[in-house]
Amino acid sequence: MATQGLRAEQYLSPETLAQLAPFELRAKMVADGVMNGMHQSPLQGMAVEFAAHRQYTAGDSIRHLDWKVFGRSDKLYVKEYRQETNLDVMILVDGSASMSFGTLGVKQGWGGTDATRRRAAWTKFDHATASAAALAFLCLSQRDRVGVSVGADGLRGSVRKSATRDQWRSIVRCLSSEPVESRFAPAACINQLLAQTSHRTLFVIISDFLGDPEELRSALARLRHRGHDAMLLAMLDHRELAFDLDVEAPFVGLEGESAIEVDTRTIRKAYLDELQRHLQSIDRQSRAFGYDLQVFDTHESVGPVLAALLSRREGMVAGGRR
């Protein structure tokens, strides 16, 4: 079994942990958890943190009346409190064949996914796995519930949301064992996930997002419609980002696309322009729904980029509270 001998440090280096330690994964939206956590809950009532005053209406419990206000103004106001709750996080990792692309040489003790075994390189799927593992670790340390799904043309492997101690290991095991093949259909995967989701959830979608932006937009629209939050982590290899090739050769697609004769020197600028346009389009879509997009270079460490994303997110949440 490929997952035998799986070690946490294969995907979660001490440096990454150290870089993520100051951050908490905060949902920008109001969480709908059932256990006490550190996220806002829409359920207000007895809690430690005062939220607001509201005029008394028939049916409200008189236990929450603010008698001091009544004494001063002769009006009935009810005190409301914000309840801290836990967050549900579902990580959807793109397991399509395009994620098996990678140009960084793999070192001893790195990776261990199906893509690594096939390509003998640090692939986008490996980087996605490392990012997912880091996020899962962070959530579990906050006592949030985390689950993971590997998606391609539909959901393949899944680990249900849980905050148990063994959850992280189950997540990594799932990612390590799933094959990386076929095409990614984000809408179909999201539909399947939504069918399984009852609480409000933070969806973390990790993919290269090289597919049709329209299909992604429809998936994100469904998430928004159901009131979920989402983070988009775009995994791209350094060579895809820089296109630092100097060859004239046929290029063949990993997802069965036909070969194209390409002289990289002549199309470099056009390719980089196209990539820029594509990423901007996805960024625009995600921001339209209030979601975050972060591009990851697979030749760079997971920690700093993830830390930057969390920092930005934390800032936005804090700003929203104020």
Add this chain to the structure above:
Amino acid sequence: MSFISPWLAVAGAAAMALPILIHLFLRRRQKPIEWAAMELLRRAVQQSQRTKRVERWILLVLRCLVLLLVGLALGRPATVTAIDATQPLALAVVLDDGAASMVSSGSSGTTAFEASRGACIDAIRALPVGSVVHVFTTSGLVQHTIDAVQPDRAVSLLADLGPGYEPSRMRQAVDRADDALRRLSMPSRIVVASPFTRGAIDTEAQVLPATTATLEVRKVDADDAATAAIVSVVQRTLGPQVAGAITLDVTVVRPVAERGRRSVPVTVTDAIHDRTAVGEAVFIEGAPRAVATVMLQVDPSATEHAVVASIPADRQPADDTRAATVSTVSAKPVIILDRERLDIDEGSSAQWIERALEPIPGLGLSHRRLDPAGLREGSLQGAASIVVCRPELLEPAGWAECTRACEAGALVLMVPPTEDTFVDWQVPCAALLGDGVTIRREVARHDPARRLAPQQPSSPITQLIAAELPELVGPVMIDRSIVIEGPATTLSSVLVMDDGQPWMVMSIRQRGVAMLLASPPVPSWGSIATKPLFVPLVQETIRQGEVLLDAGQGVTIGAGRLPPGVTELRPLRGASTGDAVLTVDPSGSIVGEGARPGIMQAISPLGSSLIALNVDASACDPQPNDPSRLAAWLNQTKSPNAGGASTVSTKQASSSASAWLLAAAALVLLAETLLGRLFSVAEPKPS
């Protein structure tokens, strides 16, 4: 349009395919690359690849064009001109007269010179009325022999011309003829008549130059006898007599184009005592050089010999004069500067050197000791070799005498003192070796002992023992040595130690040579004195001193290195120098023509001495001559026979066309570079 060098034009056209082949080769080698972002790639390709492909094709065409134009320019476009038989012409005939083999008779009984002259006369007789003729000869300094005369007059003057005996400079002659004709306003033509056998052109003339005038080449028939040239004569044995004979090594070279095995007879003559010996130089398959070892019987009572080596005239290469290399051989005593031999100095440097000079008692060189402290002016007069074994005992007058003797042509071999008594002998010793040479005061002690390097630099001292040298230097250990430093222009290493430090150095001092050992040949400084290397090394060094002294009395014809005061040169009996007495002007140059190699009696107010006249050895070097290229060129210019010549060609090189082609190539190259830059501006560099 035709070409002077059509194969270069063809090569240029063929080279045009090179960029295309490289392009195709690189394309074929590429393996498919797997890629994830195919949709982006497809859109990028649709957007820009078509434009870029057109740009790259433009660059490829320009590159091909550059190669084609350069090839055409190198091919030297020429126009074949039809000459109007009735129009008066200015004709320059270039007659090849500069070769000894030009006078050798072919199977027809006519010499190559006569055939060439006949071809020239035929060309002149065919001229229409009103034409003028110039005649150039190629021997030695190119002679404008006949200047603008009527054809009949030119024919009669040509008939009186004889062959020259100096290297033929045909290219130079053709250039001069072209210059002379360019000044005239009438149609002009150059006729070159030569057998074009190997070496018939000078070493620079691989092919004839392009000319403004129409150039006509007439290749006359001549026997193409196998040829060779003598480059050196070296006395093999030390001393004048070993069983009443001296052994001489005569080195002979032959043209590179000749590869097969053959032999050349070599005759050695003692010009003083009229003795002759014959040997044979045998060239093995493919070898350009052969050595004939000739033993010459001499009078045991004679102490001086003048030796002339020669090969038959018809076997000499056509582009040099009589190829005799001359050496005078004498037995001159070796002077060893040390105190008289005492019983207590057993094992001194002088004793080891004396033993090396007479390994077999009675057959060695004559040598004598002189007290270095008593050395005065004139003490070393006539010495060929001086070995300074006790430099610390030499007075300033002694050093001055050593310097004078060295500059007069002697070899001075200096040996450090056996004890570490380093007084100031290093300073005059270094001064004798030359400017910039220094000798450190400290002795370098080697622990473990140093060895001599297995691969030694080549030097005249070790030339004859070069084959055995790696084996001979192997057992030698050096325990102590002095450190000698100096500029490479002054000092050259004869033997070096395995760390690269010199052990035996030499420097040329005017006509002589100064040498220094880094350690004295005594067992306390190293093992060299007791090893087999020592005897041949000492003997070869001393012999080199004699050779140098003899070479100092040799003169290369035309180089003007005659000793001061010489007023005339008289040929010595037995030497193949002709009978003419040569006059020498005050500057030391030989006046008049007819200087031929051989032994001459140099007459000066102070008396007479023997002088060896030699040809320049470099003129005998067969390396630059490439007859196959000339033959190929002649084959390219075939046209109907005329005037008794076997091959005639008429071509006029268009130098302006070549220039235009080169200019066009430069322009295209510039355009290619500019377009290349322009096209690549839009391509960002990979980050």
